[in-house]
Amino acid sequence: MNKKLIISVILLVVVICILAIIPVVIKQDSTINLVILVLLYMSIASSWNILGGYTGQTNLGHAAFFGIGSLTTRLLWIQGLPFALSFVLGGIMAVALALLIGVPAFKLRGVYFAIGTLALAQILNLTVGNVLPEMSYNPAISDYQLMPRYYLFLALTIVTIGSAYFLVNSKWGMGMMAVKEGEDAAESLGISALKHKLLALSVSAFFAGLVGGAFAYYHVSYYLNMPFSPEWTFDPMMMAYIGGMGTIIGPIIGSIFFVGLKQLLVWNVGEYHLIIFGTLFILIVLFLPGGLVEAWKKIQKLLATRFRRGKKQAAFIT
Amino acid sequence: MQALGQNLAYGILVGALYGLVALGLSLIFGVTKFLNVAHGELLMLGGYVSFWAFSLLGIDPFLSIPITIVVLLLLGALLYVLVFSRTIKLPEETKIKNTLLVAFGLSIILQNLALRFFTADERGISASYLRTAFTVLDVRLPIGRLANLVVAVFFLIALQIFLRKTYTGKAIRATVQNWEAASLMGIDIHKVYILSFAIGAALAGVAGTLVAVNYSIMPSMGLNWTLKALIVMVLGGLGNIPGTLIGGLILGVTESATSFFINSNYREIAGLVLFLLVLIFRPQGLMGTKEA
Amino acid sequence: MLSLDKVNVFYKELQALWEISLDVNEGEIVALIGPNGAGKTTTLNTISGLLRYTSGDIRFLGQPLGKRPPHKIVELGISQVPESGKIFTGMSVLENLELGAFVPSARKAREQTLQRVYEIFPRLSERYNQQAGTLSGGERQMLAIGRALMSMPKLLMLDEPSFGLAPILVEQMFDMIKKINQQGVTILLVEQNIQAALDLAHRAYLLEYGRIAGQGTAQDLLSFESVRSSYLG
Numbered sequence: 001m002n003k004k005l006i007i008s009v010i011l012l013v014v015v016i017c018i019l020a021i022i023p024v025v026i027k028q029d030s031t032i033n034l035v036i037l038v039l040l041y042m043s044i045a046s047s048w049n050i051l052g053g054y055t056g057q058t059n060l061g062h063a064a065f066f067g068i069g070s071l072t073t074r075l076l077w078i079q080g081l082p083f084a085l086s087f088v089l090g091g092i093m094a095v096a097l098a099l100l101i102g103v104p105a106f107k108l109r110g111v112y113f114a115i116g117t118l119a120l121a122q123i124l125n126l127t128v129g130n131v132l133p134e135m136s137y138n139p140a141i142s143d144y145q146l147m148p149r150y151y152l153f154l155a156l157t158i159v160t161i162g163s164a165y166f167l168v169n170s171k172w173g174m175g176m177m178a179v180k181e182g183e184d185a186a187e188s189l190g191i192s193a194l195k196h197k198l199l200a201l202s203v204s205a206f207f208a209g210l211v212g213g214a215f216a217y218y219h220v221s222y223y224l225n226m227p228f229s230p231e232w233t234f235d236p237m238m239m240a241y242i243g244g245m246g247t248i249i250g251p252i253i254g255s256i257f258f259v260g261l262k263q264l265l266v267w268n269v270g271e272y273h274l275i276i277f278g279t280l281f282i283l284i285v286l287f288l289p290g291g292l293v294e295a296w297k298k299i300q301k302l303l304a305t306r307f308r309r310g311k312k313q314a315a316f317i318t
Numbered sequence: 319m320q321a322l323g324q325n326l327a328y329g330i331l332v333g334a335l336y337g338l339v340a341l342g343l344s345l346i347f348g349v350t351k352f353l354n355v356a357h358g359e360l361l362m363l364g365g366y367v368s369f370w371a372f373s374l375l376g377i378d379p380f381l382s383i384p385i386t387i388v389v390l391l392l393l394g395a396l397l398y399v400l401v402f403s404r405t406i407k408l409p410e411e412t413k414i415k416n417t418l419l420v421a422f423g424l425s426i427i428l429q430n431l432a433l434r435f436f437t438a439d440e441r442g443i444s445a446s447y448l449r450t451a452f453t454v455l456d457v458r459l460p461i462g463r464l465a466n467l468v469v470a471v472f473f474l475i476a477l478q479i480f481l482r483k484t485y486t487g488k489a490i491r492a493t494v495q496n497w498e499a500a501s502l503m504g505i506d507i508h509k510v511y512i513l514s515f516a517i518g519a520a521l522a523g524v525a526g527t528l529v530a531v532n533y534s535i536m537p538s539m540g541l542n543w544t545l546k547a548l549i550v551m552v553l554g555g556l557g558n559i560p561g562t563l564i565g566g567l568i569l570g571v572t573e574s575a576t577s578f579f580i581n582s583n584y585r586e587i588a589g590l591v592l593f594l595l596v597l598i599f600r601p602q603g604l605m606g607t608k609e610a
Numbered sequence: 611m612l613s614l615d616k617v618n619v620f621y622k623e624l625q626a627l628w629e630i631s632l633d634v635n636e637g638e639i640v641a642l643i644g645p646n647g648a649g650k651t652t653t654l655n656t657i658s659g660l661l662r663y664t665s666g667d668i669r670f671l672g673q674p675l676g677k678r679p680p681h682k683i684v685e686l687g688i689s690q691v692p693e694s695g696k697i698f699t700g701m702s703v704l705e706n707l708e709l710g711a712f713v714p715s716a717r718k719a720r721e722q723t724l725q726r727v728y729e730i731f732p733r734l735s736e737r738y739n740q741q742a743g744t745l746s747g748g749e750r751q752m753l754a755i756g757r758a759l760m761s762m763p764k765l766l767m768l769d770e771p772s773f774g775l776a777p778i779l780v781e782q783m784f785d786m787i788k789k790i791n792q793q794g795v796t797i798l799l800v801e802q803n804i805q806a807a808l809d810l811a812h813r814a815y816l817l818e819y820g821r822i823a824g825q826g827t828a829q830d831l832l833s834f835e836s837v838r839s840s841y842l843g
Contacts, residue, residue: 058415058418058419104598107598108597108598108601110414110415111353111414111415111418112597112601114415114418115353115355115548115597116594116597116598118545119545119548119549119590119593119594119597120590120594122545122586122590123587123590123591123594126586126587126590127587130581130583130584130587230541234422234426238423238426241419272430272434274426274427274430275426275427275430275431275434277426278423278424278426278427278430279423279427281419281423281426282401282420282423282424282427285416285419285420285423286401286404286405286408286416286420287404289416
């Protein structure tokens with residue numbers, strides 16, 4: 001057990017180090033942008049997973065938090081507020097939104113929560129599109145440097161996934177998973193379902209908001225309501241599912257897979273990667289709810305029994 | 319005053335369309351308890367069937383409705399058998415949620431397949447006679463929009479007759495009321511589900527034709543129309559079939575009133591806000607009774 | 611006619627029935643008695659195909675039932691009147707009865723069967739257009755039984771037909787069941803009212819905790835302590 005832990009930690013440090021030196025070693029902007037995309041998806045998928053995967057609440061309005069974070073950060077930063085402050089405020093605004101809508105939203109159970117959050121995100125999407133329809137330009141465009149943006153995304157991804165890990169393994173995390181298994185059962189054990197759901201929602205929103213802030217920092221010009229678009233809910237959700245719902249590594253695998261697939265098929269015509277992804281998503285929901293993580297575990301088991309059988313046979317012969 | 323009357327008339331006409339859009343979803347939900355969030359994509363495909371029938375074969379959109387119905391009946395049955403029938407086997411607690419997710423995955427697939435084959439261009443069906451209008455009490459009623467009301471009422475009545483007067487329709491209602499008792503009567507529940515799904519899809523397709531006539535269609539339109547259907551369903555009471563027309567009218571008039579009194583950009587938002595308010599404060603709908 | 615051989619049924623992960631073996635011969639009235647939760651309804655639902663059995667054999671007229679879905683089992687000639695009738699409250703009495711004849715074999719003879727059901731239950735013909743949800747308890751039970759008869763079953767299974775009925779209605783109910791049996795329908799009856807069941811049935815099985823604890827004629831079963839105390843008490 002301890003050996004496994006040490007190996008995992010070493011592996012993790014190695015991976016982080018590799019990621020850290022990529023922009024120094026590889027000077028190609030396109031590669032750096034690609035890794036940024038993966039990191040962005042990784043963190044937003046992880047943030048969705050906290051509420052959707054661990055607490056079992058299917059939030060179809062995640063884009064609202066991503067959007068609010070990016071909107072807040074962008075507007076404040078362009079007005080002249082230092083970026084670091086704008087960035088943090090983006091996350092805080094997202095939490096504020098979460099707390100505001102959390103109590104009424106959680107009155108809705110299951111499916112109704114899902115469509116309710118979907119409606120909510122659309123309301124914000126359309127409102128922002130109406131009130132602020134112009135494209136947002138970054139005035140400091142001549143100063144644009146890719147490196148700091150890369151490291152922001154890298155740091156954010158590490159913090160998001162790390163926080164998710166610690167939250168999930170804490171007492172609160174156990175409570176959230178109990179709520180996922182069965183709210184009524186959890187309540188009877190003295191676990192306040194509402195409190196845990198609100199906590200999960202807030203943490204999920206906070207990191208989504210921060211990623212939104214990073215998005216605002218990264219893109220030179222974009223329509224302010226673009227981050228509120230439903231794809232910013234649906235893509236991370238599918239990544240979390242396909243990678244492995246309710247696991248830390250699931251969103252990581254899912255996002256790498258998503259971007260990888262997109263790159264692989266970019267030479268073919270059309271949006272094939274979404275068609276494949278959608279199909280894979282359905283297959284996983286129906287047949288392999290634990291995602292690729294579960295698939296991997298099953299393969300491991302299969303190989304282990306084969307190996308053990310082989311050993312037994314060898315022992316029998318000798 | 320005339321403007322208000324015109325606005326109200328349009329609100330009613332578009333509301334009838336909304337009611338038709340929700341009709342299929344309501345049927346599917348009432349029978350299978352599935353929330354088919356790919357409903358908007360089925361509508362989109364129906365619109366494209368009519369569009370291609372019109373632009374390639376010159377078939378009048380209203381005459382192409384039977385074609386749309388047939389295509390969508392088959393597609394609905396196929397999708398049910400291939401995809402949704404597998405969700406029946408899932409454990410009860412996660413069944414409804416997973417059906418939602420599966421439907422959502424399907425919407426992504428259908429949307430992108432349409433994008434691949436039809437391109438992202440906005441399409442519409444326009445014929446001069448559609449713009450010809452009757453004028454009643456100073457209010458212009460274009461034929462294209464009037465058709466919304468006529469078609470919606472027609473299919474609502476047709477569906478009601480089917481469900482109340484035909485043997486198969488009664489079997490469907492029996493399944494809704496008590497599926498165990500229904501299967502003990504010798505009713506094949508599987509077939510009931512397939513049929514309901516197919517009819518629901520066909521109704522979505524017909525709505526799609528009207529959308530192609532009155533507005534425009536494109537692969538990404540699905541989500542907005544699915545939301546409309548959900549709003550109408552919640553307003554009219556989940557699974558309440560006659561309620562969908564009323565729910566639709568409420569939504570249509572709300573949107574028009576918002577457009578008139580506030581700003582046309584806020585039409586959609588008003589509908590969504592109304593939806594959320596009803597969901598939170600009166601989940602059984604404005605028409606519904608408090609049953610699960 | 612019907613035989614269960616060492617049938618095991620699991621409900622989710624818990625075992626509900628253990629090695630159930632019972633027989634129903636043509637023309638008989640067989641009762642399945644036992645305390646609440648013993649598995650009587652589970653047994654009927656398994657025969658009807660609403661529940662899966664994990665091992666054992668169920669045969670009807672020599673044919674194994676296998677994994678047939680419920681609607682196919684009705685086609686074979688087995689009809690169940692479920693617990694508390696489960697009538698379609700949103701439809702009329704006539705519509706309920708008509709739906710009972712859904713199986714293709716019964717559909718052709720629907721009109722005649724309807725007349726025969728009206729003969730057994732004249733009250734139903736009086737109230738043919740009434741909404742089923744407005745019927746009294748006794749009338750609902752009659753409707754449920756009538757509905758099951760519409761499929762022209764060879765074997766009629768009843769799950770607690772006396773439930774919630776006043777004693778005088780119980781008597782009438784059982785008289786009707788006897789009449790139905792005399793017209794050639796084999797009956798498998800699940801009952802908590804042991805007195806009424808043993809008075810009516812030719813043979814009975816005692817089901818306790820998911821197992822067959824005893825079988826035989828009414829006299830045989832009275833030798834069981836648990837049965838005696840319920841019968842006399």
